[in-house]
Amino acid sequence: MNKHNIFEPGKNCWQETQACYSSPLIDCANYYRALHSSICKAEKQIIIVGWDIDSRIRLLHGEEEEQSEAPSRIGDLIRWKAEQNPDLKIYLLRWDSSFAFFDQREMWALEVWQDKTPENVQAILDDSIPMGGSQHQKIVVIDNEVVFSGGMDVALHRWDTREHKIDEPGRNGPDGEYGPFHDVQIVSSGPLVKHFAELAHWRWNRIAENPIESIGFPDTDTDDLPRCWPDGVKPCFTNADCAIARTIPEMEDTELVQEVRHMLINIIGQAEKFIYIENQFATREEIAYAINKRMKECPDLHVVIVSSYDPKGLFESEAYWASRITFKNIIENDIDDDRVIMTYSSIRDQQGRMAYKRVHSKVMTIDNQYLVIGSSNLSNRSMTLDTEVDLVFHGSTEENQRCIEFVRNDLLAEHTGRETDQMQELIDSDAPVTAIMEGQLAHGYVLTEIDDSEFTTASKANVFRSISDPEEPLGPAIPDFHGKFSAITNPRRRTIMITLGVIILALIAGALILISNTVPWLDGDRIQAFLEESRGTYFALPTVLLVYLVGGLLFFPVTVLSLAVAAIFGPIWGPIYGIMGALLSAGTTFLLGKLLGNAGLRKLGGPKVEAVDEKLKKSGIIGVAAIRMLPVAPFSLVNLVAGISSITLIQFLIGTFLGMAPQMVAKGLVGDSIMQIFRNPSAETVSYLVGGLVFWLAMIIGSQKAAKMYQAKKEEAKEESEECIA
Numbered sequence: 001m002n003k004h005n006i007f008e009p010g011k012n013c014w015q016e017t018q019a020c021y022s023s024p025l026i027d028c029a030n031y032y033r034a035l036h037s038s039i040c041k042a043e044k045q046i047i048i049v050g051w052d053i054d055s056r057i058r059l060l061h062g063e064e065e066e067q068s069e070a071p072s073r074i075g076d077l078i079r080w081k082a083e084q085n086p087d088l089k090i091y092l093l094r095w096d097s098s099f100a101f102f103d104q105r106e107m108w109a110l111e112v113w114q115d116k117t118p119e120n121v122q123a124i125l126d127d128s129i130p131m132g133g134s135q136h137q138k139i140v141v142i143d144n145e146v147v148f149s150g151g152m153d154v155a156l157h158r159w160d161t162r163e164h165k166i167d168e169p170g171r172n173g174p175d176g177e178y179g180p181f182h183d184v185q186i187v188s189s190g191p192l193v194k195h196f197a198e199l200a201h202w203r204w205n206r207i208a209e210n211p212i213e214s215i216g217f218p219d220t221d222t223d224d225l226p227r228c229w230p231d232g233v234k235p236c237f238t239n240a241d242c243a244i245a246r247t248i249p250e251m252e253d254t255e256l257v258q259e260v261r262h263m264l265i266n267i268i269g270q271a272e273k274f275i276y277i278e279n280q281f282a283t284r285e286e287i288a289y290a291i292n293k294r295m296k297e298c299p300d301l302h303v304v305i306v307s308s309y310d311p312k313g314l315f316e317s318e319a320y321w322a323s324r325i326t327f328k329n330i331i332e333n334d335i336d337d338d339r340v341i342m343t344y345s346s347i348r349d350q351q352g353r354m355a356y357k358r359v360h361s362k363v364m365t366i367d368n369q370y371l372v373i374g375s376s377n378l379s380n381r382s383m384t385l386d387t388e389v390d391l392v393f394h395g396s397t398e399e400n401q402r403c404i405e406f407v408r409n410d411l412l413a414e415h416t417g418r419e420t421d422q423m424q425e426l427i428d429s430d431a432p433v434t435a436i437m438e439g440q441l442a443h444g445y446v447l448t449e450i451d452d453s454e455f456t457t458a459s460k461a462n463v464f465r466s467i468s469d470p471e472e473p474l475g476p477a478i479p480d481f482h483g484k485f486s487a488i489t490n491p492r493r494r495t496i497m498i499t500l501g502v503i504i505l506a507l508i509a510g511a512l513i514l515i516s517n518t519v520p521w522l523d524g525d526r527i528q529a530f531l532e533e534s535r536g537t538y539f540a541l542p543t544v545l546l547v548y549l550v551g552g553l554l555f556f557p558v559t560v561l562s563l564a565v566a567a568i569f570g571p572i573w574g575p576i577y578g579i580m581g582a583l584l585s586a587g588t589t590f591l592l593g594k595l596l597g598n599a600g601l602r603k604l605g606g607p608k609v610e611a612v613d614e615k616l617k618k619s620g621i622i623g624v625a626a627i628r629m630l631p632v633a634p635f636s637l638v639n640l641v642a643g644i645s646s647i648t649l650i651q652f653l654i655g656t657f658l659g660m661a662p663q664m665v666a667k668g669l670v671g672d673s674i675m676q677i678f679r680n681p682s683a684e685t686v687s688y689l690v691g692g693l694v695f696w697l698a699m700i701i702g703s704q705k706a707a708k709m710y711q712a713k714k715e716e717a718k719e720e721s722e723e724c725i726a
Contacts, residue, residue, distance in 0.1 A: 005394075006270060012262035013243035013392065014199075020190030020220055021235035022242075022393070024373060024407050026414070028159045029170075031152050031185040032059040034230035038142045038187075039077060040070050041228045044215045046081075046090045047200045049139040052155035053094045053123075054174075055112045061159070061170040074154050075116060082118045089120055091212055093204055095135030096127035124208050130249050131488045132467070132474035133385035137246075138185070138375050139200050144217045145226035147196040149391055150185035150373050151280075151362045157181060158360075162414060164445065166347065166355045182345070184278075184361040184411075186373045186391060187233060189226045193217070195244055199389065206253060237403050241396045247376060247388035249473070260376045260390050261383040265290045267370045267392070272298050274427050276365045276408045278306040278415075281377040282342070283323035283469050288330035295335050302339050302432045303331065306415055306447065309344035309356040311455055319468035320379070322456045327378075338434050343447040345415045350443055357415075357445065362390070365408040368401040370394060380471045412436065417444025540569070541577060548581030552589050558582060558635040562664060575664035579657065582664070586639045586656045593643020621647075624655025628663070 007016040025031040036059040039046060055075025058065065065072045071080050082090055092113055106112065113123035126135045140148040152158060157178040160171055164180035171178050194217050205211045218226065225235070248257035268275065268290045275291065282288075282305065295301050307324070311317040328342050345357040364372040374390025376382040395401035409423035417440055426435040440446040467474065475488030544565055551561050565581070566574030624647065627638055642652050 006266050007241075007243040007392075007394070009243075011259070012266050013245045013259050014257075015192070015195040015244045017192040017195055017242060017244065018190055019188045019192050019237055019240045019242050019393075021225060021229070022186055022188040022237040022240060023233050023235050025148075025150075025185040025187060025233070026411065027162045027164075028152055028181065028183055029061070029161045031148070031150075031183075032057075032154070032159060033064065034187055034233050035140060035148060035154075036060055036068070036070070036072070036077065037230035037232070038140075038146055038148075038228045039081060042081060042088060042142050043085065044088065044143045045141075045213070046078075046088070046143075047093075047139070047141045047197070047204070047212065048091070048154075049093045049135075049137055049200050049203055050153045050155070051095050051134060051136050051138065052106075052153045053092050053109070053113075054106045054153075054155050055109070055116070056106060056174045057154045057156070058159070059154075075112065078113075078121060079117045082121045086118070086120055089213055089215075090117075090122070091200075091204055092121070092123040093135075093200075093207075094123070094125055095129065096125035122208070122210065124204070126203070126207055128207055128251055128489055129387065130251065130385065130473035130475070132470045132472075133249050133381065133387070135203075136375050136382070136386040137199075137203070137389045139196055139389065141193065141197045141200050142228045143226075144193055144197050144215060145228040146187055146189050146230075147193045148185055148187050149196065149375070149389060150183070151360055151375055152183045152185045157358075158183065164347070164355070164357055166349055166353055180347075180355050180357045182278075182357050182359050182361060182414075184363050184373055187230060188391070189229060190220050190239075192242060192244065192391070196389075199244075199246070203387075236406065237393060237400055239397075240400045240403070241394045243392045243394070245374070245390045245392060247382060247384065247386060249385050249387070256384070258383060260374070260388050261286070263390065263392060264364065264372070264376075264378075267364070267366045267372070268294055270369060271301055271366045273300060273302070273367050274365075274432060275301065275303045275367075276363075276412065277304070277378070278359055278361050278363045278411060279378045280308065280360050280362065281320045281324070281379040281382075281469075282307055282327045283320055283377075283379045283465075284383055285326060285330060286383075287378050288327045291331045291340075292333055292335065295331075295339060303341070304412070304433060304436060304447075305340075305342040306345060306359055306411075307342065307450065308359045309346060309450075315464050315468045317456045318464035321452045323465055323469060324450070325452045325456070328450065328452070338431050341433050341437065341447075342450045343415075343437075344450055345445050345447055347445045348443065363407075363411065365404055368395050368404045371404045371407055380469045384471045385473065415445055415447050417441030417446060540573075541580070544569075544577040544581050545584050548578075548585040549588060552585030552636050552639065553592075555634060555636045558585070566664075571665075575661075578664045579661055582635075582660055583653055583656060586635075587649060587653055589636050589639035590643045590649055590652055593640035621651050621655040621658070623647075624652055625659035628656055628659025 058072045060072040160181040245259040245263040250256040311321045371393040376388040413420040429435045562578045
């Protein structure tokens with residue numbers, strides 16, 4: 001095989017093509033900034049295909065965010081662009097994920113995109129991947145002019161700068177802080193964009209009801225940068241020969257594609273001097289054997305691999321880190337120690353604090369001949385089961401050979417605390433591995449040899465490896481009505497949620513049945529007697545609080561509870577206990593609303609959620625008080641919606657108290673009067689009941705008028721303020 005042209009479409013690549021311009025985007029701050037710029041320039045079409053697309057992620061930080069006219073959060077940015085230009089079509093395809101990643105994903109992602117964006121934004125979840133596999137391609141195509149590809153998603157725990165500071169305020173996502181994170185993406189233009197667009201169209205059209213509209217492709221016979229090229233990004237490669245390699249598992253409508261696997265083995269077989277790899281996972285033994293074989297064939301070949309230090313959880317430890325022990329043993333077999341090293345990147349500052357860089361990138365360089373930037377890990381699943389796409393550059397010209405060297409040297413310089421122009425001399429030395437590992441900065445990032453035995457002793461196949469890094473689908477193939485066998489897919493997110501809900505309800509029902517059959521006093525008459533007996537005892541208040549708490553979670557009408565408590569505890573203690581119970585229930589379901597999130601509640605509550613949310617946004621504490629006085633929506637629904645609004649818990653509880661306290665007094669009179677009528681019917685007790693009802697009705701009418709007057713004055717003041725500004 002000619003080392004100067006190893007691209008073979010149909011075997012080790014899908015398309016052999018060319019990039020007019022390409023530039024690696026190292027680390028997420030650079031990628032997100034470039035993505036934000038290109039999205040802002042879009043006029044016709046945006047297609048995003050990803051492992052995740054989290055609407056909460058900020059693309060800009062600091063001064064860039066403050067000075068940008070466009071929103072920073074990807075969800076707000078997409079909505080803003082779609083509203084600005086109704087002719088712009090935006091397509092978002094995200095993996096439907098699996099149960100294992102629930103804690104890393106936006107729970108109601110699809111509903112967020114559907115509910116918060118105009119009709120020219122379409123979003124779908126891809127649930128067609130065989131069980132155990134994932135949708136791992138990361139592609140963004142904008143106006144068919146530029147394409148972003150590589151290892152980065154718009155997802156949690158990705159953003160970081162190239163400095164990877166120990167203290168970085170920007171590394172603080174929706175679920176809290178995280179450590180240094182390293183990744184690599186690439187932006188490209190030219191003929192290759194057409195092929196990435198074709199791949200994205202295929203991914204979308206095979207599962208969506210409405211296909212992506214075709215918008216045509218721009219003329220690439222020009223030296224000008226495309227209109228959508230991101231601001232501030234200088235092209236690295238010019239007119240570069242490249243290839244697109246994919247992994248696609250066997251699915252209902254496609255056969256197994258293993259172009260990535262064949263490409264990596266083929267280019268490793270071309271190495272002569274230096275292989276540089278950085279990858280999230282290194283478990284594929286076939287790749288390790290290929291590296292070891294080539295090193296034995298070429299005595300001058302040296303290898304440096306950069307990965308992460310510590311595993312995230314038991315599955316990574318016992319699957320990927322255990323397999324990495326085997327991978328490392330294979331490549332080092334019968335090879336001198338100074339020729340190959342597997343490392344992690346860390347920093348220790350002058351105060352002695354340590355930080356470990358989480359390496360998520362998928363990069364490989366073979367001398368100055370080949371550069372791979374893609375989504376594929378060196379794992380079993382990336383070679384056979386996940387959907388992957390890698391972009392492979394060939395140094396067919398001296399200029400592009402220098403570009404490959406620059407990218408490699410730039411990455412190594414970051415990991416070793418050196419300047420980029422220092423690296424080439426070290427790599428050209430007789431012992432490049434030793435030269436790179438020696439003389440690193442004391443208080444900068446340094447590379448250290450990996451020793452995974454401190455995390456796991458497993459080095460053979462185990463159950464964790466078979467689940468986390470499988471080569472084949474976890475479920476068996478099953479026949480359809482036509483007798484064709486297809487692999488079982490991962491259960492849909494909706495299916496998982498429904499199943500969990502059914503299980504929880506079944507457990508609750510079972511517990512209640514068990515309690516009702518084993519606790520003799522658990523029936524209606526005895527509960528009423530128990531509550532009546534609790535009057536004046538120390539457990540009266542806890543009992544009432546528990547009743548309100550459970551009633552709120554079950555959406556039981558608070559008015560009925562308040563009347564019952566007043567009937568049992570009288571017109572004084574009844575309202576006092578009632579308001580305390582209502583505040584506890586309101587606070588609990590408020591926090592539950594925050595947990596469920598915006599989209600989930602809107603899906604459950606519909607127009608009532610919108611109405612309550614609008615009132616809360618406009619009026620704050622007064623709005624809460626007004627809603628409590630008016631029959632706008634059920635008590636528990638108001639609490640849940642308040643949890644997703646901008647109002648704080650303290651403001652919410654104050655408003656609840658102001659709105660419910662007068663009603664509790666009225667309900668206390670009514671409830672006590674009802675009880676007195678049953679005990680001692682007379683004209684006096686009936687008059688108390690009528691008086692209580694009149695007082696209650698007066699409170700409702702008065703509250704309505706007061707709320708309207710307050711809102712009118714607020715709107716009038718706002719208009720006057722706007723007139724003054726104008």
